[in-house]
Amino acid sequence: MSNILYITASIRSDSESVSRSLGQRIVDGLATKSxxxxxxxxxxxxxxxxVSAERFAANLTPAADRTPEQAELAAIADTLIAELQAADTIVIASPVYNFGPPATLKxxxxxxxxxxTTFRYTATGPEGLLTGKKAYLAIASGGTPIGSNIDxxxxxxxxxxxxxxxTDxxxxxADGIMGIGGEAKIAAARETAERLAA
Structure with a gap:
């Protein structure tokens, strides 16, 4: 059975967040279909x-060589990486905060x-190791046009x-939703989300 990893980053609740609403529509459609x-x-x-210097060092230390303190520091990264590795599909629902990602997503x-583990350096440059997966991004923005120079x-x-x-x-x-026509933009984005997941 395939697995969907659904990541949300909005500080708003499910009922208030546009990005969560879009992401949930994608997840529901994909899960129902597959x-x-x-x-x-x-x-x-x-x-x-x-990430701190200590956590960074712990994350780079092989699991068998970690001290108990390093194992504790690396535990959350181990869990997050395992979630990514196990997923066939990743859905990330996030708002744009001050032209960029929320701090939690970063x-x-x-x-x-x-x-x-998730990438490696080669003679020709870095190479991603999480190939064969598909990702959907559900992004909401009050004023930043998605795809613009300030996005x-x-x-x-x-x-x-x-x-x-x-890479897939x-x-x-749903961008510019705080301005005129915001509700229509949200509705259009929801329709797109449902169509993509159908």
Whole structure:
């Protein structure tokens, strides 16, 4: 059975968040169609740690060689990486905050980028090790036009996933939703999400 990893990063609740609404539509459609299991990782549910020098060193130390303290520091990254490795499909639902990703999403990225595990360096440059997966990005923005020169969210996230080897990426965006016609833009994005997942 295939597995969907559903990652959410909005500080708003399910009923208030546009990105969560879009992401949930994609997940529901994909799960209904394929019968896939769903693993949900809400990045705001717990305090996701930021990378420190000690945590970075622990993450790079082979599991068998870690001290008990390092094992504790590396545990969250091990869990997040295992979720990515087990997933056939990744759905990331996130808002744009101040032209870029929420801090929790960047923290997640810093934890799952592990050389030798999710990517490796070769003579021709870095190579992603999480190949053969598909990703859907459900992004909401109050004012930043997605795909524009001031959108440092979708471009960064697409590049980061590609760095890990996940190059098949579909994007659904509801942008400029705080302005005139915002509700219509949200409705259109929801329709697109449902169509993609059908």
């Amino acid at each position: 019968g896939a299991s769903v693993t949900t990782r809400d990045l705001t549910a717990k305090n996701l740690p930021y 923290a997640w990225a810093d934890l799952v980028a592990r050389t030798g 440092f969210m979708s471009r960064w996230l697409t590049f980061f996933l590609g760095f890990l080897g996940i 990426v579909e994007l659904v965006a």
